[in-house]
Amino acid sequence: MLRFSNAADDEDLDDADSAYGGDSLIGDDTKTLSSYITDYRYEFGRRYHSYRDGAYWGPNDDVANAQQDLAHHMYNLTLDGQLHLAPIANPQDILDLGTGTGIWAIDMADEYPSARVTGVDLSPIQPSFVPPNCIFEIDDITLPWTYPANQFDYIHIRELFGSIPDWDDFFRQCWHCLKPGGYIEVVEHSVQPVADDETMGPDHFYHEWGKVVVDSGRQFGKTFTIWEESASRLKNAGFVDVVERGFKWPMNGWSSDPKLHELGRWNQFRLHGGIEGFMLRLLTTTLHWSYETAQMHLAQMRASLRDFRTHAHLPGTVVYARKPLNPASPPHNY
Incomplete structure (x- = not known):
């Protein structure tokens, strides 16, 4: 795994108190590489990462970052204020993969002050x-890793759907x-709305929305259906004591259940403001739609989110599993 130090602004590069790790493989070229990393790509007014350009479908601008922090709030509601469900005790080395704005890693560092928390x-x-x-x-966590064997007590993965080309590897x-x-621990949700009653007919736009997202992920080479595959894939990788817990995020505040109603209100707000960032690059670059066609599709989704007669939700899973205490050998060559 390529690893190097960096900071949000060039003037912070020599700050010993920076949040970024000091290990560097690039000698005196840190500022040059930092400039490259922050030389962002802009498409249709949205800002995207430049390092490994195109590896991730979502923007990294302020609007997208606010959406990530909003999702963190929703996961806190979903898990009743818990940052994890795995029964970890006194962890000393924690890895957060696809950390985004780093909000989970920061909260985890506060909760476990004796642990080192690394967000990537x-x-x-x-x-x-x-x-x-x-x-x-x-x-780029999809490249071969250089972390030592048996280093981390706990690895956290959340919303990496559409980001990993080979989940088994x-x-x-x-x-x-x-x-x-x-x-x-793997926390993921579906991108295909479903309903437990008859309020979402066969011609509802949500069906088209889900199909388009899944198809775009398939063409992008990175699945959006990992939420329903995590448990079996973890078992195949050699993990034991696999536990899967489901959750639901209503598409708006249609539910009379207080917790689901609150989650639905936030989910409607998150999706209404965030679907352009979620889908614009996939629609225009991966599926080769025109910008205008993409915006019409997004407008249909926003309209559907305002319909409280449809009792739809996004299902999701929290899956955690343990590496055996005495593994005979790695399940594959590493």
Whole structure:
């Protein structure tokens, strides 16, 4: 895995208190590489990462970052304020893959002050002032890793749907780098709305929306259906004691259940403001739609989100599993 130090602004590069790790493989070229990383790509007014350009479908501008933090709030509601469900005890080395704005890693560092929490992402969008036990690295987690074997007590993965070309290989790398007895946790949700009653007919736009997202992921080479595959893939990678818990995010506030109603209100707000960032690059670059056609599709989705007669939701899963205490050998060559 390529690893190097970086910071949100060039003037922070020599700051010893920076949140970014100090290990560098690039000698005196840190500022040159930093300039390259922050020389962002702009498409239709949205800003995207430049390092490993095109590897990720979402923008990294302020609007997209606010959406990530909103999703963090929704996961806190979903898990009743817990940052994880895996039964970890006194972890000392935690890895957050696809950390985004770093909000989960920062909260985790506060909750476990004796642990080192490392967040990894393609974009340097994390804050500079963080707990002293939290660091961030700019990297592509789909490349071969260089972390030592048996290093981490806990690996956290959230909303990496559409980001990993080979989940089986990815989970094998996680297995290799976890300590025996360490836990991995995968939190993902579906992109295809469903309903438990008859309010979402066969011609509802939500069906078209879900099909387009899944098809775009298939053509992009990175699936959006990992939420329903995590448990079986973790077992195949050699993990044991696999636990899967489901959750639902209503598409708006249609539910009379207080918790689901609150989640639905936030989900409607998140999707209404965030679907352009979620889909614009996939629609225009991967599926080769025109910008105008893409915007019409997004407008249909926003209209559907305002319909409280449709009792649709996005299903999701939290899956955690343990690396055996005495693994006979790695399940694959590492």
